[in-house]
Amino acid sequence: MSVLEIVIITLIKVVVIVGTMLVTVAYLVYFERKVSAWAQNRIGPNRVGWHGALQPFADLFKLVLKEDIVPDNADKKIHALAPVIALLVALSTYAVIPFGPDLQIGNYNIPLLVADVNIGVLFILALTSLGVYALTLAGWSSGSKYSLLGGIRSSAQMISYEVSMGFSVVGVLLLSESLRPVAIVESQSGWMWNAIVQPIGFITFLVSAFAETNRLPFDLPEAEPELVGGFHTEYSSTKFAGFFLAEYANMIIASAFIVTLYLGGWQIPYIDKLGLSPILETILCFGAFLFKMALLLFFFLWVRWSLPRFRYDQLMNLGWKVMFPLSLINIIWVAALIMIFGM
């Protein structure tokens, strides 16, 4: 392939991924409202469009039309910068997630990811931890005590969960011997999914992902009943929409990341035994990836409407006294597996 072709194909992939991501975010908000309604014996939004299908666009329209209010004693520049950071971080992590195996069209061999980076996992971890700057800066620059408390909480929460998250990933890396997302997926062939091989690591990572995306039961930076709206109390209109979008985009990236690391990525066990044509197999694998992601996203929503919020000290206890030792035990477990079975 010539350089021009590579550039064009990459651009197409970027546009497609960002486009579908934005639509997915919109419908994730819709499904969040639907799931919350179902869990409470209600119907949920059903007025705008067929079964409320146009509701997310109505919501977005409303948000954009609202007046943008900036508090007097806010640090105006940082106040405006924070949602930009949140969005930037949330959108850029999609680049290294492999959505499927290579697609063969004619002579072209197109990998279904934007950038096949050697340090993909590190890239995602780095960017998602940058995301906390958005919340902290938003809380700090708003000039409101509730926002400040939310910002402080988000940074404290990040510190206590990033550690166990990193250690859980170490278990995966020991087995795959690579930081390339594609290599990690390929190391989980058949039923050798990391969720099955190292269940403790899977659980610690999942819990850390909840904390990382600020979802209930760990949504302390927002904590509506205690902090009004936490870090986004003083945000309105488009800037608030930015945070809103980033939160749901982070959820999608977290579930895609969990699928890649622990649930075998795009792989369907024993699909090569069926003898399907390569292109059909690619499409099925891509579908499998989306299906696993959708299940995880549903799990995110489902947990939100089942569990109450943790208290601040309970969160710290769980992070340092439970998740941290568990993730260390997981490393020992994986190391022992490798030593005994030479995997």
Place this chain on the structure above:
Amino acid sequence: METKAKRRRIKDLNFWEKIYVPEIIKGLSLTLRTMFKPKFTMEYPEVKFEPTGSYRGRPVLVQEENGVERCVACGLCSRVCPALAIEVQSAETELEKERYPEKFEINMLRCIFCGFCEEVCPEEAIVMSKDYELAFTNREEAIFGKDKLLIPVGKLQDRIDFLRQYK
């Protein structure tokens, strides 16, 4: 004495409760089961709530089958009304009841739906209806005159039966 210290308190969790996971699964399964249960939502403008006789909607005047109101304009309702929402002006009539309300107005912005007017009425002439859809766009519209207040007795039978049984 020593048994008291050993007694298990409610906040003491056992091992399985302490490791959270089984309890979380319990909670999740509860919400999942709830998701498939029938919904309670009533889709209001299409489906309307039909109250029973005990419901206190807006107060109305009973209109007999011959088209005359039962009210004899004694003014007790307006006297008892705690929100001063009722205004009655009586006049004489050739009919057997001798007096009738020339003007009967209820200010629905003041009415608090307490039902005292209905309780005090000696003729069962003012009763609370099942009507709960009260929307107006200005203050003048909120004052209901006889044209809006008179309702045929047949439509109010539920409430009248209820009153005869429990009042």
